[in-house]
Amino acid sequence: MAHETRQRGGNIVPSLNHAVYVIPETPLTTTGQTGSAGLQADPKQVALQLALEKYGLKGADLVVKNFHTSADTGVSHVYLRQLVNGLEVTNADMNVNVDTKGTIISYGSTFLTAGHPAIQVATNPQIMGTINAIGSVTRLDAVNAVLGHQGRPTMPRSTTSHLTVNHERDEVNTTGDESAQVITGVPGSVDDRTVTRDTYIINSQGELEPVWGVILRTDDDWVNAHVSRHSGKLVSYVSWRADDTYRVYTRNVPNPDKGDRELVSDPADTMASPRGWHAGPDDSTTTDTSGNNVFAQENLDGKLTWEGKKRPDGGSQLAFDFPIDFSQEPVNYLDAAVTNLYYWNNLAHDIFYNYGFDEESGNFQNDNFGEGGEEGDAVLAFAQGGDGMNNAWFSTPPDGENGVMNMYIFDTTSPNRDGDLEADVIIHEYTHGVSNRLTGGAANSNCLGTLEAGGMGEGWSDIMAILFQLKPSDTNATDFAIGSYVEGSAKGFRRHLYSTSLATNPTMYSDLNDPSNQEVHNVGELWAEMLYEVVWALIDEAGFEPNLANADSQAGNILAMKYIVNGFKLQPCNPTFLSARDAIIQAEKMISDGEYECTLWRAFSKRGLGKFAINAFGDYFNSSSMPLRCLV
Template sequence: MASFKFLSFVLVAIYASIAQAVPFPQHVRHATHQTRHIGRGLEVKAYHPKSSYQTWGAEGVAQPVPAGLKSRATASLSDNAIAFVQSQLGVDASQVSYKSGFAEGSGSYAYVKQAHDGVPFANAVANVAWKDGKIVAFGSSFVNTTNIASSKPSLSVDSLIPKVEQALDGKFNDHPPSLEYLVRDDQSVALTHVVQVSNKEAGTWFEAYVCAHTGKIYSVTDFVAHASYTVLPIQKQIFPEGQVVLKDPQDLLASPFGWHSDGIDNTTNTIGNNVAAFIDGAVTTQTSAGLNFNVAYDDTIDPTVQSNMDAAIVNAFYVANTVHDFTYRYGFTESAFNFQDNNFGKGGRAGDSVLMSVQDASGLNNANFATPPDGQSGVCRMFIWDLTNPRRDGSVENDIIVHEMTHGITNRMTGGGTGRCLQTVEAGGMGEGWSDAMAEWVAQKSANVQDFVVGQYVTENPAGIRTFPYSTNPAVNPLRYSSVAQFNEVHVIGEVWANMLHNVYAALVAERGFSTQALTNPNTNEGNVVYMHLFLDALLLQPCNPTFVSARDAWIQADQNRFNGANKCTIFKAFASRGLGLNAREDFVDNADLPAGC
């Protein structure tokens, strides 16, 4: 349970480096490359083969019969996935390595990797989705293996770990290394040892791909996503009124033993099956023998006063658990790679509750979330903000916590639980956009959709910290698909995607109305309920390192799968209103075309 692994794991810390532009054409740079400056002067140009992506709408395509079987009905999910990948890419079954998958209702999802001599590829992947037995979506970044290294390592991983530690300025975190092929941007394929390294003081957590023949570090996965709420300080604002006492807010469908038990062990502190919330440094939780965590936050005094630390821990614990519970209702379950210590035999890998470090000492004026693969705990780090006097605590601004938790959701659900499939500049930017969009979804209170601003409280800036409020009004927010061509940084790209999703949300609510019970009842057809279903369904359908275009297509296919395409025109019109129309290509040129009938 979290209480046992918590004390040892809390030493792992996170921080994300800022991605810089690389000298490739704009669409290539966003879709395949990312340069990171890491540790002691190390520069790594990460490469991810461009994904192809196709959806088939309501018709779908037939599943080929796997080799050696008489019918599709007797085949396993892995057999079917491998057979379809073979049929589409013309590869041998030995070149396809099944990674993960699950079935939910009438839909199924499988994630596979390219393989050679039994060694999987790290960045050549594919995903297949079925609806009622027919294939409805397929994404692939498989590559040619003409120029591939020997599958037998020349160097042992143990001999390379010290070099990786030095280069990344961290320590090996004892997560078992793996041997994986890595496609490079010259289309050669290197054999690499994959090693995780972290540094508490610097707040880093990386996964390094180091050549098993030469010892050179070829790529790095950064498990951290930052919220980056950086703005000019303005007048101090009083902490918003509204704290209330909630009785048993847990959703017992999503958390069957409540928030303080994994079904085996019970706790009386802010450690449970989904989340462990604590103050960094002192490694202290908030404790109550009667589970009455009733301490009010007072922002007229410093966040580090004991009563405020106690209140901040409880609020972070409450918000993070609430995100776990409502996203569980909409599909972020154990089999879909969520964060839980005990998965209750429902699939996925257990032992990975979120570690929520409140008032983390590694930074100021920010927050971040590290998303390692399914089975390793996600880590959320919440910082104090010093833009006001007294200072303010990000753990009592709920949109910051929701934003960070959503990084865990999107990184896990895209690509089958690897935490590796939002790594290009464009996909990373969309990750920031999804996080803002989720924070908005929680905050909208009625069918009267309001413009949305992020980070007002901690910065004491009513305009927030994004370039524009999220709005359907182009005069308020002019960002369009073509705007992405101007941007090289993930948070700014995220603003474009989040504003598109704001427009999709507003259109669905205008069409279908608003449910005040959306957090706990996903079984109605109001616009905000439909939106959240499509939000999460599309994550499972989209390819590794999606683009704006492929992510839009995944939304359309998700609507076809769940609602028989009832919202296709509404969604397309919203995307097209911001330049992501039917014939938009991956070149950041606006297009306003709509499908026939819309």
């Protein structure tokens, strides 16, 4: 959770009374799609034709900003923007939805007709001459207006001379216009790349106002503002980072057994999610439980389609605060459940990002912001799946394809309980995505396929579920369960509690020989128990850091996260207990230069995975030995 000393600037958005959204009762056709039968209509041409005919425009008056066809519906979405005098009108947008037959099924628009008085004024050469004469507001003045709105010191005009205005074309500008210029040297700019753009905006009076567009990225925000070239005042200001709030179970209160939900504000990590948790396509923001990292929705019909499913809406305030009545069945608090699922998936994305599960290594994001890796693969998270009970699962296809998380209701209690409300179940599932992507590279999803490797996959998921909810008050005498809330029992899903006590949890490496351990979750229990020893050995020696996002810390729980995640990256495809142990020890060497090598050996050897542990002749043999250097 970000604690802020300075208030970030509030949004300003001109209200447009002429905005429409039209769903035609009879199929709408334009000359763009009338063609000989069998000829596939070009959705872009269909959309352009609609705009030209509807608004009396010419081809030079608009531009296609964005275009994509939805795989699930076959609908093509065409995003247009109006131009005046060759410059974009930043809030004159049209989105046209075209089906496979070339029929317009709906469109939204804030376009102005060619005859609109505002356009008549703007295109009148005499009036425009006057406006240009008045326009003493410079690009630098515009940047100053943005800094002022953010409560930052502005730049005195005398000191702005060292700023460089590059007459380079801005790469983020897709229209190819020459109006964008990059300014370097703006104080507070983290990318030193403040984009200014010559453009128009429709203001709340319905006038076309010449403005400077400014895109400024600072350490705690990323904004797109428009400053009047007449008055120097902000006409619009949109933060790409939303001030979102969620009533959810948190790392402090991870499930209903531990207490009441908390109202969390602005939880996005600015490094991991630079445009926040509600980043939509084409610089838009979402108001429901979808965003760049995860789409979370109900799945009552058990069909894993994300489109057309209900997602709770936080409105323009992005306030996700929905009630729960625990005397009712879970379906009665579906919105609260989906909100919790959304929160935890985003939190997992952001925290794992800090440990190196990023764009390049193959994480789950729709937009990779040019940071490498395959994009278009946010997690699709489904709540209260109607196709099963008492379960949860995660599917990990190769990088570039959406991860899928499916959560279910548990019927061991009455009323039933919802896995969407238990953090350890969600983190267990998300970690499957992390371990699968990182082991053997993100393009290969078949690297936790053997019984032993798949079992360790379950174990990593359990230990991460624990690491995500460790508190400063926990000690090496604290025992942990997974799924205790949904099961309605302190023991949870597993046969033993995770414990550093050999009495409470007596499992050893050689238990892999037991016929009962021919199932992945049971194998996972053995591996997670070893890692539980590792976690406490490290905390007892290096201390505890409550802020899990602080991956720079050298505290024991943070080191455990780092060794495990880097172990994923180091270990071979289909690792064994032995090779996974070696990868973790190698990660320690790379990160801590051997300082905790013997700590790790002590922890592993306590559970039989010491130096001479071996899998030979079809049997697993314990070893409590350590390298000689650990004995002195």
